[in-house]
Amino acid sequence: xxxxxxxxxxITDYASxxxxxxxxAELREHGVARQEDGSxxxxxxxxxxxxxxxxxxxxxxxxxxxxxxxxxxxxxxMPVSFIGQDDPEHDRLRRLAMRHFGPPHTPRRVxxxxxxxxxxxxxxxxxxxxxxxLDLVDDFAFPLPVTVICRLLGVPPGDVQQVHVWADxxxxxxxFTPDEDPEPRxxxxxxxxxxxxxxxxxxxxxxxxxxxxxxxxxxxxDDGPDGRLTQPELxxxxxxxxxxxxxTTVNLISNGMxxxxxxxxAFEKLRADPTLMPGAVEELLRYEPPVQFLPxxxxxxxxxxxxxxxxxxxxxxxxxxxxxxxxxxxxDPDRFDITRQDNQHLGFGSGVHNCFGAPLARMxxxxxxxxxxxxxxxxxxxQDPPEYRRSPVLRGPRHLPVARTPGxx
Amino acid sequence: MxxxxxxxxxxGYAQCVFLAPEVFELHGEEAxxxxxxxxxxxxxxxxxxxxxxxxxAVFAGEQAGAGAG
Amino acid sequence: xxxxxxxxxxxxxxxxLAGLRAAEALRDGGFTGELTLVGDEPxxxxxxxxxxxxxxxGRTRADACGLPSRRPLDARWKLGVPATGxxxxxxxxxxxxxxxxxxxxxxxxxxTRARPWPDPGExxxxxxxxxxxxxxxxxxxxxxxxxxxxxxxxxAGFTGSEIASGCRERGLAxxxxxxxRAPLIGxxxxxxxxxxxxxxxxxxxxxxxxxxxxxLTGHDGRLTGAVLxxxxxxxxxxxxxxxxxxxxxxWLAGTGLAAGPRGVACxxxxxxxxxxxxxxxxxxxxxxxxxFPHPLYEYQLLALEHWGNAVAQAETAAHNMxxxxxDRRPHLTVPAFWSSQFGLNIKSVxxxxxxxxxxxxxxxxxxxxxxxxxxxxxxxxxxxxxxxAKWLEYxxxxxxxxxxxxxxxxxADFDGSEPVPSDVPDPRVLSHGPTVxxxxxxxxxxxxxxxxxx
Numbered sequence: 001x002x003x004x005x006x007x008x009x010x011i012t013d014y015a016s017x018x019x020x021x022x023x024x025a026e027l028r029e030h031g032v033a034r035q036e037d038g039s040x041x042x043x044x045x046x047x048x049x050x051x052x053x054x055x056x057x058x059x060x061x062x063x064x065x066x067x068x069x070x071x072x073x074x075x076x077x078m079p080v081s082f083i084g085q086d087d088p089e090h091d092r093l094r095r096l097a098m099r100h101f102g103p104p105h106t107p108r109r110v111x112x113x114x115x116x117x118x119x120x121x122x123x124x125x126x127x128x129x130x131x132x133x134l135d136l137v138d139d140f141a142f143p144l145p146v147t148v149i150c151r152l153l154g155v156p157p158g159d160v161q162q163v164h165v166w167a168d169x170x171x172x173x174x175x176f177t178p179d180e181d182p183e184p185r186x187x188x189x190x191x192x193x194x195x196x197x198x199x200x201x202x203x204x205x206x207x208x209x210x211x212x213x214x215x216x217x218x219x220x221x222d223d224g225p226d227g228r229l230t231q232p233e234l235x236x237x238x239x240x241x242x243x244x245x246x247x248t249t250v251n252l253i254s255n256g257m258x259x260x261x262x263x264x265x266a267f268e269k270l271r272a273d274p275t276l277m278p279g280a281v282e283e284l285l286r287y288e289p290p291v292q293f294l295p296x297x298x299x300x301x302x303x304x305x306x307x308x309x310x311x312x313x314x315x316x317x318x319x320x321x322x323x324x325x326x327x328x329x330x331x332d333p334d335r336f337d338i339t340r341q342d343n344q345h346l347g348f349g350s351g352v353h354n355c356f357g358a359p360l361a362r363m364x365x366x367x368x369x370x371x372x373x374x375x376x377x378x379x380x381x382x383q384d385p386p387e388y389r390r391s392p393v394l395r396g397p398r399h400l401p402v403a404r405t406p407g408x409x
Numbered sequence: 410m411x412x413x414x415x416x417x418x419x420x421g422y423a424q425c426v427f428l429a430p431e432v433f434e435l436h437g438e439e440a441x442x443x444x445x446x447x448x449x450x451x452x453x454x455x456x457x458x459x460x461x462x463x464x465x466a467v468f469a470g471e472q473a474g475a476g477a478g
Numbered sequence: 479x480x481x482x483x484x485x486x487x488x489x490x491x492x493x494x495l496a497g498l499r500a501a502e503a504l505r506d507g508g509f510t511g512e513l514t515l516v517g518d519e520p521x522x523x524x525x526x527x528x529x530x531x532x533x534x535x536g537r538t539r540a541d542a543c544g545l546p547s548r549r550p551l552d553a554r555w556k557l558g559v560p561a562t563g564x565x566x567x568x569x570x571x572x573x574x575x576x577x578x579x580x581x582x583x584x585x586x587x588x589x590t591r592a593r594p595w596p597d598p599g600e601x602x603x604x605x606x607x608x609x610x611x612x613x614x615x616x617x618x619x620x621x622x623x624x625x626x627x628x629x630x631x632x633x634a635g636f637t638g639s640e641i642a643s644g645c646r647e648r649g650l651a652x653x654x655x656x657x658x659r660a661p662l663i664g665x666x667x668x669x670x671x672x673x674x675x676x677x678x679x680x681x682x683x684x685x686x687x688x689x690x691x692x693x694l695t696g697h698d699g700r701l702t703g704a705v706l707x708x709x710x711x712x713x714x715x716x717x718x719x720x721x722x723x724x725x726x727x728x729w730l731a732g733t734g735l736a737a738g739p740r741g742v743a744c745x746x747x748x749x750x751x752x753x754x755x756x757x758x759x760x761x762x763x764x765x766x767x768x769x770f771p772h773p774l775y776e777y778q779l780l781a782l783e784h785w786g787n788a789v790a791q792a793e794t795a796a797h798n799m800x801x802x803x804x805d806r807r808p809h810l811t812v813p814a815f816w817s818s819q820f821g822l823n824i825k826s827v828x829x830x831x832x833x834x835x836x837x838x839x840x841x842x843x844x845x846x847x848x849x850x851x852x853x854x855x856x857x858x859x860x861x862x863x864x865x866x867a868k869w870l871e872y873x874x875x876x877x878x879x880x881x882x883x884x885x886x887x888x889x890a891d892f893d894g895s896e897p898v899p900s901d902v903p904d905p906r907v908l909s910h911g912p913t914v915x916x917x918x919x920x921x922x923x924x925x926x927x928x929x930x931x932x
Contacts, residue, residue: 053872055840055849056888086890088845095438103426104435110427275453278460301888344465352868354463359427362461411546413525417786417814420867421823434537439865440818442532445525446542470546473498474515474522477555 018385024322031306039315043322045329052351063298065313100218141253149245154214197235251396255288280338285347418466425458485511492587493517496765496788503796518560529615534644540616590723605701630714634661638720643819668901746808748795828860833900853883
């Protein structure tokens with residue numbers, strides 16, 4: 001058995017991508033595991049939940065002590081999006097964005113998207129045609145969320161492909177691959193982020209001149225009680241929404257299909273009774289969360305977690321996926337149970353930084369899985385485990401090849 | 410169907426408002442208001458809200474003691 | 479029903495939240511005997527919090543607030559029939575319709591009612607309201623629909639403040655009269671009281687603190703206004719009396735139980751004491767009417783008018799009613815409540831009145847987003863959030879672990895505020911009730927009769 005000090009290295013190792021759960025179990029046994037580089041890994045449910053509600057835990061990269069500072073994350077010029085800020089600034093920026101996405105100001109925007117979402121999903125499924133072999137990632141799970149988030153924000157259909165390339169490059173920069181120089185990837189990622197920001201900034205300018213009913217128009221033109229987003233704030237906020245709005249949902253859908261195909265009884269039960277779908281989506285968020293850990297937290301004071309003192313300024317990594325399988329919180333945690341009760345999972349995080357786009361992700365996943373279940377007759381996984389994407393954080397299959405009997409409806 | 414929310418548990422994530430905006434409403438940034446009696450056409454949406462509540466604070470069921478009076 | 483026999487007869491007096499949840503918990507716990515619920519109101523159990531919010535605003539009908547059931551009950555319901563007495567020797571509950579209900583175990587969950595205006599003649603004027611029942615809310619909402627020229631709210635506790643908020647949201651002119659120095663001060667102390675004062679005024683409430691209504695005036699049987707103790711006159715066609723609650727214990731007079739105006743006293747397992755402090759073994763109590771000892775608050779008897787307490791205590795009482803001695807469990811949940819008013823969500827954990835100091839640990843009154851943390855003799859005893867509910871469970875943990883006060887700094891949105899006296903007034907100087915009665919004493923304000931040598 002290796003040392004707990006190397007757990008993070010082992011978790012991020014690409015060889016662990018298909019099944020990191022034994023490593024998460026090892027982490028839970030240690031509760032809080034100090035790593036060789038001075039960071040701290042937390043994998044038990046109660047401790048993660050407590051830290052997510054602890055006001056002394058910062059999301060701001062500036063809170064890191066000197067040796068842990070990431071010069072690339074602290075670039076001059078662009079402000080940090082709300083995901084990397086603390087209250088009260090985090091709260092102000094998030095509230096400004098929420099005004100145009102959800103309650104109390106715009107409670108129906110997501111709900112109103114449902115009809116169109118169903119139509120897009122049906123169109124993608126129509127595109128399967130008579131193919132007996134599908135890649136559920138490329139043919140479905142990927143194009144669905146990117147189309148939806150672009151539609152929501154107001155990115156013209158002709159630009160979706162470009163946005164998608166940028167988003168991919170940005171996410172590649174989040175990878176943790178030890179023993180490889182991360183610099184080139186990180187730089188490409190920052191450049192893609194900047195290009196995306198410039199693009200969205202220009203699009204916002206256009207919306208100021210000619211407003212439409214999309215979210216970007218609303219963000220660009222509204223003067224709410226907290227004032228208007230500055231142009232740089234608007235750029236980083238919309239970049240955040242675009243990236244987070246599809247990179248995570250792709251994984252939720254493809255991990256979801258993979259899990260359901262590995263559990264044929266659940267697959268059939270769900271196909272027979274679609275009212276089970278909301279509970280099934282929650283169970284997927286617990287069982288295979290699309291964001292496996294939160295790598296960007298930092299204590300603002302020395303804090304005690306599970307009997308260990310984590311020094312002020314140390315990197316604190318909260319492994320949501322490990323907490324979601326904690327036997328002290330969930331009965332039979334490694335069992336995939338679409339009728340699980342009391343499922344207070346950490347799939348969308350918790351506390352003030354809980355996933356902004358959760359309602360959209362839920363709806364997309366519900367519609368996606370419902371559509372696929374109806375369309376896939378006699379599906380078989382052609383590769384199990386499938387090939388995974390690089391990122392250990394946004395973990396999911398790169399391709400999900402399946403065979404089916406054509407023509408199902 | 411009737412619904413009740415344990416507002417001690419509620420932390421204002423507003424997932425129920427997103428999912429069933431005809432039944433749940435945010436009053437200001439954080440205070441939740443809702444109509445306990447659920448119209449038949451909102452049933453499915455309310456059940457989605459029950460499943461999605463991150464703190465499992467929403468409870469739906471048939472009215473207690475209905476017909477008892 | 480000796481031992482843990484799952485059969486027998488259980489009577490639950492009180493068919494609101496606590497009574498309902500207790501009945502469900504009894505069935506969940508395996509009780510298969512005869513179960514009877516007695517309620518003085520004609521309606522099946524309903525939820526009261528929406529009455530002063532959605533119903534008052536006219537967005538929800540008063541008769542659409544029924545509580546969902548958690549499970550089938552297989553119970554006999556006696557609704558619209560108040561209990562009028564109890565014979566503890568014969569083990570019978572007496573009902574207003576003459577029926578005598580025999581029981582092996584009894585749960586008292588009769589709750590509270592609105593404290594009426596003390597002058598019966600004035601109270602009978604058309605335009606006078608209290609707000610406690612579904613019927614009260616329905617009548618009040620109807621009258622607000624008609625567009626009164628001014629609403630007078632007497633008492634600025636949570637109910638009075640929520641009523642004032644609802645009226646302002648409807649665009650109605652409102653005067654609030656409070657005998658204490660500030661709204662909410664009785665439950666939350668001076669710092670939040672000052673915040674609530676500013677909040678009400680910013681929303682256009684004509685707030686009068688430190689005064690009382692000395693008389694109400696009428697013409698042809700209709701309310702026309704009020705005279706205040708400072709000599710001012712208020713013209714109002716509606717007055718809502720929000721002077722707190724009266725515990726429904728009169729029906730227990732002469733039973734020898736420890737029941738009185740401050741509630742029905744019980745042990746940590748919800749078993750009712752008799753007047754000598756001896757615990758009964760077949761009579762239990764839960765909800766607003768109960769006074770129970772809490773270890774976090776020096777085992778003083780607490781009486782909580784809280785939704786969450788009603789549910790938790792009902793579940794504990796039910797469990798203990800059908801469990802043998804060693805399997806019984808104590809009611810230990812940390813008190814918690816919420817209020818929404820003037821567009822803000824106010825939440826509380828612990829007992830803010832059990833404090834000597836308070837500090838603003840996050841946010842600020844100016845932002846209208848804050849966390850106030852209360853301490854007593856150097857430990858954290860309560861916390862209140864305003865639009866900051868997602869942080870509350872951190873502070874609940876501090877309360878449960880008796881963490882030092884003031885709490886460690888470190889929150890990014892802590893502005894360096896220093897602790898100040900929590901300034902909890904003696905409840906006797908308030909119009910409104912504190913909603914948590916620490917019925918032994920307040921830490922800094924012992925009743926005169928308890929003063930050494932007094």
